[in-house]
Amino acid sequence: MDNTNTLFVRLKAYDARRGHVLRRxxxxxxxxxxxxxxxxxxxxxxxxxxxxxxxxxxxYSPLAFDVCTEAEAKAxxxxxxxxxxxxxxxxxxLKLSPARPxxxxxxxDLPKASEEKDARRAKREKD
Numbered sequence: 001m002d003n004t005n006t007l008f009v010r011l012k013a014y015d016a017r018r019g020h021v022l023r024r025x026x027x028x029x030x031x032x033x034x035x036x037x038x039x040x041x042x043x044x045x046x047x048x049x050x051x052x053x054x055x056x057x058x059x060y061s062p063l064a065f066d067v068c069t070e071a072e073a074k075a076x077x078x079x080x081x082x083x084x085x086x087x088x089x090x091x092x093x094l095k096l097s098p099a100r101p102x103x104x105x106x107x108x109d110l111p112k113a114s115e116e117k118d119a120r121r122a123k124r125e126k127d
Contacts, residue, residue: 007046008073009065010038012054019054019062027052032065038073 011034012020025032028045041049046067055061068076 003070005043006040007043007067008038008070009041009046009049009067010034010036010073011065012062020064021054022064025052025064040070 009032011022011025011032014020014023014034023034027049030039030041030045032039032049049065050063050067052064053059053061054064066073066076
């Protein structure tokens with residue numbers, strides 16, 4: 001099989017919040033597992049997987065697979081590894097994160113509900 005008739009596919013990472021709930025999927029005798037990452041498959045297989053949803057009976061659920069060319073797959077991997085590295089470590093040069101000044105208004109500084117009613121009542125009486 002030459003590389004021009006193949007595409008890269010992978011099952012999207014499990015993320016229940018986003019609706020990505022599949023951890024494995026079998027099609028055409030190939031068992032796709034989320035933790036394994038990319039698979040190189042024939043174009044007809046990739047074309048079918050492009051239409052697979054996370055919930056088979058729900059056409060509005062998110063798509064289950066990332067399907068792309070080798071170059072796109074490498075770019076996607078590079079982007080994801082950069083995003084994973086954004087967490088700062090103690091050895092990084094970190095700028096000071098200033099705290100709010102001591103004079104900051106807090107909920108304790110707000111008038112109590114009973115005081116507020118008295119103030120409104122007094123205003124009406126003046127009118």
